[in-house]
Each structure stands twice: as structure tokens, then as C-alpha cells.
Amino acid sequence: MGSDILSGWCNNDYYFDDLAVFGLGFFHPGGIQRTKKFLLMYDWENLDVLDVGCGNGTTLALLEHYGARVYGIESSRLMYLAAINNGIERERIALEKIENVSPEARKFDFIVIEGVLGFIEDPCSVLNRLKSSLKQNGHIIILDWEPHQRRLNLQEAKNYGFYVYGKTKSKYIKKHLEGLGFNVSENIEDSIARSFTLSKDAAELRVKSFFGLQRINNNVRQSINRKLAKMKKILSEDIACKSYLLIAESVYAQQGAAPSPPFVLSGTS
Ligand SMILES: C[S@@+](CC[C@H](N)C(=O)[O-])C[C@H]1O[C@@H](n2cnc3c(N)ncnc32)[C@H](O)[C@@H]1O
Helix, strand or coil: CCHHHHHHHHHCCCHHHHHHHCCCCCCCCCHHHHHHHHHCCCCCCCCEEEEECCCCCHHHHHHHHCCCEEEEEECCHHHHHHHHHCCCCHHHEEECCHHHCCCCCCCEEEEEEECCHHHCCCHHHHHHHHHCCEEEEEEEEEEEECHHHCCCCHHHHHHCCCCCCCCCCHHHHHHHHHHCCEEEEEEEEEEEECCCCCCHHHHHHHHHHHHCCCCCCHHHHHHHHHHHHHHHHHHCCCEEEEEEEEEEEEHHHHHCCCCCCCCCCCCCC
């Protein structure tokens, strides 16, 4: 990886770039177990699936494993690189903010959005646009935090690009999706958002491995220490929270052509 990317990372404070480099790219409440809950509800074989804010590609890799044709959109350059390192083909991911992507010719059977809406300034307008990227019997699956449950220092959270407060409550998003003509099912459970407990030594190892470095010089070490201190301030302990899973089914599916099986969500995990 080029030294320009390393120095870019050292000199910037992009929260998601930091998560990618420190190896915390798969980062939503309930983690992989919560994702598997909806993955196991459908037969993904030959479906076109878009993962918005796909992070390090963990969900895309699982979907690919289940036979889906996967596509991702990701705004963090280093997350994008982490996803490619995790085996997702470069051509399958657009390095772009979802707000800037125009509806494509390609339409999707499913659009998955995990732990992303809270970082978007106007999540409802993004959902409006995503609707036009769905096939007629398509689904949007949203997995996210109930915002008021997060114990973050608001100002610091905002500095990192969080907009979680208020706009992404499940009730609000559900109502909006219903207004767009979707049938929406909701499942809320208690979750733990992963804590950030990386030691300096472990952080240095991850930075070395991410950038393919033999050794860490003082400048890089200083950046690591500064970034660790910042991240620990907002993510220092397990965050008890409620997470929600919304499954929005296009109304066209009601009119006969739905290929997906009915699903049953179990209670809390
Ligand atoms: C909390 S992480 C979740 C990543 C992944 N979806 C997961 O669940 O592990 C949020 C991701 O959304 C990406 N993201 C944030 N704002 C975005 C935007 N406007 N457009 C596209 N991706 C965005 C971040 O770069 C980050 O990778």
C-alpha cells in the first residue's frame, strides 16, 4: 500500500478509516449474530444484493457465500480497501457516499443497510432514492441502533460524523418506509455495541499489518496514540443499547410475485 495512503491516514481524523485500520470494520450492535438472523431467513441464490456502507465487506462475503451477486457502496477509502483485502472484488464496490450515488440501471432484490443510517444527515431522503433502485418485489433490510440508547458524548460523536440523535429511531424510519409503500416488520432487541479496548501494542500491530509496514516510525506512532485516545473517549466501554431490525417489503410483493419465503423472527438473542 502506498506511503501516501499511510500519511493521509496519519494526518486525517476519519472515524471509519480509523476503524478499518484498527481492524474494527464490522461494527454494529448484535454483531454477526444479528446479521445471520436475517441472512438465514432467505434463499440468496442468484439475488442481486446491495450493501450500503458495506464497511470491511463481512456481510458481502457472507452473502456471496450464500450465492448472491453482491454490490457495495462505501464512503471510507480505507474501509473500501479492507473490503477488497477481505476478498470482495474491487468492481463490486463503489467508493462513494450513498448521497452522491445516482440511481443506477441495475436494480436490486435486496438492499441491506447495517449501522449506517445514523451517520447520514438525511436518512429519509436516502431511503427515498434507494426505493427506486429496488426491483418490484424488492426488500430493504435495516439494522441499526435505537439512537437515544447510546451513551455517547454528543459533541465528540458529532465531531466523528455521527448524526444518531433522533433521526434514526426505528419508529420514525418504519413510518417513513410505510409512507413509501412498504410493508415493514420490526424486531427490537437488547444488544451490546462492541467496545474499543485496543492496547497500544495491538494497535501498532494492526497498523503494520494494514499498511504492510516492517516497522513503525515516530510520526506514525504519535498518530496512533492520538487516534487511540480519541476513539477511546467515545468507544471506551461496551455500550448497552437497543438495536432494531426493520424488514421493508415492497408492496408489489403482496400482489403475487414474491419469491422469498415467509419469515419468523425469534425474540431476543
Ligand atoms: C458502523 S459502520 C458499519 C459497517 C458495516 N455496514 C457493518 O455493519 O459492519 C458504518 C459504515 O458506513 C459507512 N458510511 C458512513 N456514511 C456513509 C455514507 N454517507 N455513504 C456510504 N457509506 C457510509 C462508513 O464508512 C462505515 O463503513
